[in-house]
Amino acid sequence: MPFCRPQSVQEACQLLAEDVRRVPIAGGTDLLVRWPQRLDAHALTYVDLSPLSELRSIAWSEDALHLGGLTTYWDVIQDRRVGEEFPLLVRAARQVGAIQIQTRGTWAGNIANASPAADGVAALLAYDGVVELSSCAGDAEVALADFYLGYKQMRRGPDQLIRAIRLPRQRRSFELFEKVGSRAAQAIAKVGVAVVRSTSGWRVVASSMGPCVCRCPQLEALLEAGTAIGRPEDLLPALRSDVSPIDDLRSTAEYREAVMARVLFFALFSGAPSPGRTLREPVGR
Amino acid sequence: MEGPDRERGLSRVELVLNGRPVAIAFDPAERLLDTLRGRLGLTGSKEGCGEGECGSCTIYLDGVPVNACLVPTFQVEGLRVDTIESIDPARLDPLHRSGATQCGACTPGVVMAALWIDDHREQLATHTVRELMAGNLCRCTGYDGIVDGVERLLARRRGA
Numbered sequence: 001m002p003f004c005r006p007q008s009v010q011e012a013c014q015l016l017a018e019d020v021r022r023v024p025i026a027g028g029t030d031l032l033v034r035w036p037q038r039l040d041a042h043a044l045t046y047v048d049l050s051p052l053s054e055l056r057s058i059a060w061s062e063d064a065l066h067l068g069g070l071t072t073y074w075d076v077i078q079d080r081r082v083g084e085e086f087p088l089l090v091r092a093a094r095q096v097g098a099i100q101i102q103t104r105g106t107w108a109g110n111i112a113n114a115s116p117a118a119d120g121v122a123a124l125l126a127y128d129g130v131v132e133l134s135s136c137a138g139d140a141e142v143a144l145a146d147f148y149l150g151y152k153q154m155r156r157g158p159d160q161l162i163r164a165i166r167l168p169r170q171r172r173s174f175e176l177f178e179k180v181g182s183r184a185a186q187a188i189a190k191v192g193v194a195v196v197r198s199t200s201g202w203r204v205v206a207s208s209m210g211p212c213v214c215r216c217p218q219l220e221a222l223l224e225a226g227t228a229i230g231r232p233e234d235l236l237p238a239l240r241s242d243v244s245p246i247d248d249l250r251s252t253a254e255y256r257e258a259v260m261a262r263v264l265f266f267a268l269f270s271g272a273p274s275p276g277r278t279l280r281e282p283v284g285r
Numbered sequence: 286m287e288g289p290d291r292e293r294g295l296s297r298v299e300l301v302l303n304g305r306p307v308a309i310a311f312d313p314a315e316r317l318l319d320t321l322r323g324r325l326g327l328t329g330s331k332e333g334c335g336e337g338e339c340g341s342c343t344i345y346l347d348g349v350p351v352n353a354c355l356v357p358t359f360q361v362e363g364l365r366v367d368t369i370e371s372i373d374p375a376r377l378d379p380l381h382r383s384g385a386t387q388c389g390a391c392t393p394g395v396v397m398a399a400l401w402i403d404d405h406r407e408q409l410a411t412h413t414v415r416e417l418m419a420g421n422l423c424r425c426t427g428y429d430g431i432v433d434g435v436e437r438l439l440a441r442r443r444g445a
Contacts, residue, residue: 003296003313003359025357032355033336035316042314050360074349077411098420099398101337103349104356185419186338 003046009054009134012161015047017136020158022047026070027104029097030113055163058082065167073102073120086167088194091177092123098185108162111144114152117189117208123177125213126194126205127167133160141166148212170198178263182250190251191259195267197223204264209243209256216242219264232258232265239264298362303371311358318342318353321368329369329393333422340421343394344368350401350420369393376400379437384430391423399435406439414439 004022006012016022025031025046035041049055049070057068058079065086067076073093076082083090096102096110096119110120111131121144129144133156142155144165149155156162174197181187192207202223204216218238222229229235236257245256290297295310302309302325311320321327321344333339335354342353345367353368380399386392398421402408408417414435415428423431 003357005359005362025360028355028357028360029337029352032316032357035354036319036335046357046359048357048360051362094416097337098340099417100340100343100350100352100420101355103346104351185416186422 003048005048005051007051009052009161009163010136012047012049012052013134013136013159016161017159019045021045022158024049024112024161026050026106026109027072029101029105030109030115049161063169065169067107067165067167069106069108069162069164071107071165073105073107074099076107077102085169086123086127088123088126088175088177088196089120092119092179092194095119095177095179095184107165111147111165112154112156112162114148114154114212115188116151116210116212117192118213119179119189119192119207121213122192122194122205122207124165124167125215126175126177126196126203128170128198128200128203130166130168131156131162132164132166133157134163135160139163145215148214151211153212168200170200172196172198174268176267178267180259180263188250191256191263193260193263195264204242206243206260208250209245209260211244214243218242223268229265229269232261235261235264296359298358300361300363301365303367309358313359315358316354317344317356317358317361317366320358321353321366327368327370331390331393333390333394338422339391339394340398341391341394343397343421345397345401350398352420369397372396372400376403376438379441380431380434383434383437384426385434386430387425391421391425395421395423395431399431399438402435403438409439 004015006015022045026049055068056070058071058075059066073096076089077093093102096105107120110118125144131142131144131147133140147155176195178193179189180191181189189208194205196203202220204219206216207213218241222238239257239261245253247253290310296313297308297310299308309320318330318332321330330344330353331341332354333341337352337355343350344353347364398418402414402417414432
């Protein structure tokens with residue numbers, strides 16, 4: 001298993017452009033899982049991004065938060081300002097694995113790994129995140145809402161690196177992140193839900209509910225319209241048009257639909273307190 | 286790199302291991318856990334699951350806890366690596382007294398996580414001991430003994 005250790009983003013892009021089978025590696029928390037048994041993965045060449053300190057940054061501009069491509073979950077958990085202005089990022093990060101994973105795993109890696117159960121992606125997508133890509137051919141950006149095309153299919157070419165993730169600073173009046181799994185830590189979501197209401201409208205994001213983490217346009221429309229909902233089951237028609245869960249080793253489609261409907265109902269329609277919810281004065285500009 | 290290492294297909298990293306600068310020849314496909322245990326004889330770090338869930342291979346990489354089973358050795362060039370072998374046994378007394386250990390398989394990782402909390406008490410402003418220990422699975426103690434041990438550890442230095 002050869003590896004390359006580029007000294008700059010430009011050099012990393014060149015290494016990827018020379019041979020599109022090369023695999024960028026950051027924290028390794030996905031790529032190294034059960035490594036000794038995965039001999040096919042040993043045959044690949046890895047481009048190690050971890051020395052590229054220019055990518056490990058949390059920066060603010062007037063209208064956006066910029067997470068560099070090597071920003072870890074732990075970096076965000078430790079950043080008080082991010083926690084105040086983008087609380088769902090911290091809430092999601094604290095539910096990824098446990099500290100040993102949080103200190104290594106990166107937000108960009110969560111995007112590029114393209115798991116349908118990705119916790120980080122759900123929060124980024126609910127905040128209208130934009131993926132900023134670099135390659136030898138130039139820079140590009142893709143809204144996270146348009147990034148996934150299907151299971152593990154995405155608008156990132158093999159020669160492109162995720163340089164940063166940009167999150168617009170918005171006035172928000174509602175924020176929710178709920179992850180339902182077997183236990184609080186070290187579990188992959190059976191159902192994940194992130195909901196944000198901002199000046200741009202409602203965002204409802206589901207994970208583990210289809211081939212990729214996705215927005216839920218019918219549920220968003222229902223919230224925009226202020227439709228009255230009396231029971232969790234009343235959400236199922238809209239929910240079923242937005243998501244397509246499957247039966248797998250972690251759960252069943254039926255359970256997932258029922259749980260997602262109940263999470264949304266009790267957080268949004270019942271008036272009952274919900275531990276994952278933040279209702280507050282708008283922040284940002 | 287020296288000739289013989291290259292002939293055997295080995296690469297080389299320089300790191301600071303348990304406080305001492307070292308240069309290590311390693312197979313490019315090795316995980317840090319394999320290098321520590323197989324090449325350096327540092328067998329205190331255990332392999333439980335090999336997928337980042339159990340925490341029995343917990344070490345400190347540049348001062349933060351990570352799972353050594355998920356770190357390729359080539360990534361530790363120039364970094365600080367601290368393993369269970371670097372721990373002063375005198376610090377373990379509170380854990381011994383609380384029933385924090387039974388079969389011992391998880392213990393090296395538990396000790397690394399517990400002592401990291403002791404050294405980073407500022408984290409307790411936002412995190413509970415249980416959340417910070419959630420990356421270390423134990424199938425014997427039911428965790429109460431471990432949490433009690435960490436509380437004793439924290440109490441001891443506070444009182445000292």
